[in-house]
Amino acid sequence: MLWGYAGVFPGAFNVWKGDPVMNKLRFAAEHGFKSTALGLGEMKDPARRDQIAQFVADHDLRISTGAHLKWLSDDFETLRRGVEDFIQDLEAYGPLLRTPIVTTGAGAYHRFMRAPSLAEQLDRLAEIFTPLARACHQMGRPFGIENHGDYYCSDLVELCKRVPHLGIFLDTGNTYLIGEQSVAACKLAAPYTIGTHFKDHVVHPDPKTLTFVIEGAPLGEGDVGLREIYLDLIQRAPNPRGLVLQWEMVPPKTMDPFECLERSWSFVKTLPEAA
Numbered sequence: 001m002l003w004g005y006a007g008v009f010p011g012a013f014n015v016w017k018g019d020p021v022m023n024k025l026r027f028a029a030e031h032g033f034k035s036t037a038l039g040l041g042e043m044k045d046p047a048r049r050d051q052i053a054q055f056v057a058d059h060d061l062r063i064s065t066g067a068h069l070k071w072l073s074d075d076f077e078t079l080r081r082g083v084e085d086f087i088q089d090l091e092a093y094g095p096l097l098r099t100p101i102v103t104t105g106a107g108a109y110h111r112f113m114r115a116p117s118l119a120e121q122l123d124r125l126a127e128i129f130t131p132l133a134r135a136c137h138q139m140g141r142p143f144g145i146e147n148h149g150d151y152y153c154s155d156l157v158e159l160c161k162r163v164p165h166l167g168i169f170l171d172t173g174n175t176y177l178i179g180e181q182s183v184a185a186c187k188l189a190a191p192y193t194i195g196t197h198f199k200d201h202v203v204h205p206d207p208k209t210l211t212f213v214i215e216g217a218p219l220g221e222g223d224v225g226l227r228e229i230y231l232d233l234i235q236r237a238p239n240p241r242g243l244v245l246q247w248e249m250v251p252p253k254t255m256d257p258f259e260c261l262e263r264s265w266s267f268v269k270t271l272p273e274a275a
Contacts, residue, residue: 009027053096063099122158133163142239154185
């Protein structure tokens with residue numbers, strides 16, 4: 001498995017000052033991670049491409065990337081061209097980035113919209129994702145859709161059953177954004193999971209505002225159930241050894257981010273096969 005860091009980058013980490021892309025890569029390498037995420041657009045300029053590729057090679061990193069088109073609003077011809085362009089870029093730059101997986105999301109759409117309906121959304125995504133998932137599979141870079149507070153994991157499982165080679169990029173904390181029980185939802189997604197945004201939250205209901213309050217936590221110290229989810233993933237994911245587990249660590253407002261980072265690593269090192 002591959003441990004990485006995708007975010008969140010608090011100001012104390014100084015990632016966004018100066019050259020954010022190289023800072024992000026340096027942060028990952030300096031803090032024990034072997035993966036992060038970058039867009040393929042960063043590889044268009046030859047000098048920039050050489051700089052990134054050299055750093056990736058020197059530090060034995062593997063960089064995931066994302067295909068983010070307007071899947072549910074653009075016309076099919078525009079999307080067809082966009083998918084073809086993305087596949088060409090992935091073929092050209094994926095080897096330089098040593099890309100292990102490709103991710104995507106539905107954008108601003110979600111299962112509770114009246115139009116298009118959930119069924120219409122899934123139909124459209126199934127049609128569009130089929131050639132992209134096939135191409136990524138043929139390159140050995142699995143393609144997965146993230147649960148981003150828009151669909152239940154059960155919705156994405158249904159989509160995976162319809163699209164050969166489509167997987168789920170499982171965000172452990174985003175289950176709470178849509179009212180799912182985190183452990184149960186992740187168990188449902190596990191047989192299709194190619195990677196994760198591995199994060200934790202402390203949560204509680206607020207009866208006065210009729211809202212569900214979601215706050216940050218070091219990994220393993222919140223309410224998500226990361227240990228149980230992790231143990232299930234390494235047993236039931238389609239390729240446990242190939243899992244890409246990228247942290248999205250949200251430090252509590254009262255905790256120094258570097259302390260949160262240290263405490264999170266302390267937890268992760270207790271997980272079987274992770275240390």
